Structures are given as C-alpha cells and as structure tokens.
Amino acid sequence: MHAARRTFQRRAMQTATKAGQWMEGEIGYETKLVHAGVKPDNDSGAILTPCFFSTTFVQESVDKYLDKGYSYSRTNNPTVKALEDKVATLENAYGAVCVGTGMAATTLIFAGFLKTGDHCVITECSYGGTNRIAREHFQADLGITFTFCDFRDVDTIKKNIKPNTRMIFSETPANPVLSLVDLDAVSALAKENNCLHVVDTTFVTPYILRGLDHGADIVLQSLTKYYDGHNITNGGAVICKNKEIYDRAKHCQNMHGNIMAPMTAFFQLQTCKTMGLRVEKQSKNAQKIAEWLETHPKVTKVFYPGLKSFPQKDLADKYHRNGLHGGMLWFDVQGGSPSGKKLMDTIQRPWSLCENLGSTESIITACAVMTHANMLKEDRERVGVTDGFIRVSCGIEDADDLIRALDQSLAQI
C-alpha cells in the first residue's frame, strides 16, 4: 500500500467520528453547491429543507420573541433563509438577500443605496430592464442621475465620476454583447472615490466568477437564470460583502416587502446543486457552437469569450475560472437584420425562440424585440444590438443536434 495512504488511514482510524456530523477540513466548491445552507430537518430528518408555507411563527413568550429566528415571512422565512445562506456561501459573501426577481434585486440596490441628488456611473450595455428602470424611474421620477458609458475602458468610467457619484454599476459579461469589465480596477476606482461597486454577474454564475473576490461591494444575480437553470422560477439576490451592506439590504427588503416566495426558494435549493455540471456542459456546447459558427460562410461575426478572436480574451482568461466562459454567445449573419430575423423565424427544435437564458433548454433570443426592447432604439443600436442581433443561450443538449438545426436555418438565408 502507498505510504501516504497508510498514514491517512491510520489518522482516520484514530479520530472517532459520528454520522451526520460534517468532517473537518476545507470543503470543495462542488460539495458546497450540494450542501451549503442546508441540513437535515431537526424534527423529521428530511434531507431537503422543507418548504415552509407559513405566514407567521409562534413565539414561546413575549420575552422569547425571535428566539427561534422567525416571526413573519415578509421578514424571514426558513426556506428562503436556507437559499440565502447557500447563495452567500457560493458567492463568498457576508450575506445574501433573496427577492422575487433579478429586477427586484436591482430595484432594491438603487432604492436602498442611492438617494435623490446622488449620481451613478452605469454601463451603457446591460440587461434592458436595468437600463429602463435607471432612466425611467430612478432618474426621471426620483432625481437620481445616471451616466451611461462604455465599461470596457476604466478611464472612461473614471472621467464620468462626479463629486456626488455614490455608485458604479457594472455588468460582466454584459447582456447581450458580452463585453467584459476589469473588475479589480473598477473596484479600486470605486474605493478611491468612496463609491459602492455593484456588479451583475448573472451571465457567468459564481461557478465561473465571484465578483466579491474582485473587490465588488455588492453582487447582483438574477437567480431566474443559471441558479434555477430549468425555466421553472423567477428570483433575484442582492449579495453583500459585509454586515453593514447586508443589514441595509435586509432592512430595505423588509420595508419594501420585496420577498421571494418559499416555493421558489425550495425549487432553487434543488436546482442550484447541479449548477456546476450544467455550466460545464453549457460552456462546452457554447465553445463548440461558436467555433463551428466561425467557420460558416454566412456568419459574419461570432462573439464568445472562449474564442481566440474574442476582443477581450485576456480579460476573459483572467476573470473566468476553470477555463470556462459560460453558455452565452451571439452572432451576426450576412444580409444583416432581415437575415437574422429569418434565422430566428426558421430555427427548429431543440432550439426555442424565447426570452430567458441559462437553462437546460437551448434558447435563441431576438433581443431587439424581447429582452432589450425597453432600451431607446438609438442606445440599443449604439452598443451593437440591431434588429437582427441573435443571442444564444446554450443548454445541455447534444451540441451536434444544436449545430444541425442552426445549419438548416443558415441554409435558408
């Protein structure tokens, strides 16, 4: 027997252990995906955290109010708390607050951390809903100002900082054009200027990138996407670096009543266990499809952070873990918008033409009329989202089937 193995066995035999206790030592990320935040139910031993459908929680006495941690489900619910603890562990956070959707998380962040008269420098390319609520609600209705600019260049962000800037809001990779942000540099800039750095990393998941590890103060996740990963639920999370930020986020959630339903938390506690497996396969499918698209004569442009031709390849390799770059890509075809639309109108199953991303099902999205319709047309076109822009979310099906269906549609344009 190998000497090291013998030593290991001898040491293992000397320590008395007990079933149900966690072994000592560092736990790997895949194990955390399955087990973080969750323990067998005290009363029944149920391996899954039960779905607590209960508005209120009975107190033993007035003096012992909140001894068990729960009072009213708008404030805290045990199933949602288990998901919050899991998300916090997976993102290396102090704490996470789970809310009804990704947009609810965005709303909480703007409302909770900015006030009238404050200014925010925000990426000009983001999920369309983020852009809309900043412009139409927080700026037009509530007097917080926003400067939208190109986040590929840290100097541009720097030039747009004003004395009243309180927040820098990035998204990496940005939806839908996949531009990347140098998070370490932007976090340093935020710190120098006494601002919060918020980053939306929905597109790559914490399996690939953890924004807090790169100095961000808050990470935003649409849990609807890869955490859920099966097109079942909507959810969002405000993921906080420290107690002060977490306490403020939690307080705002309670005031706003912006909660996640326990059933959603129950589903996401199960679906996110396989996030690593899914993201590996989705990334592999995306890489294969992107490489194939690059060789197709009717394809004029393919953007995927795993391609050598990707303009910010250095940043992709620096920030994306394990050589994975996620399931999202986009491409342009000969003939511009009419051809792009034709491809999306002719694409067969297994592809689905719809909104959403990050799921087991592969999805093609016409961003101009779906996810980014709520941006001003000129803003959308300035960042390259034309009417025929084709956004792809690779699922976990056989890559060859996905390629065959794309080939058939490309033959028709």
Ligand code: PLP
């Ligand atoms: N952030 C990004 C990057 C997104 O793609 C989306 C939605 O597509 C959101 C936030 C908003 O999430 P939700 O649809 O869960 O409100």
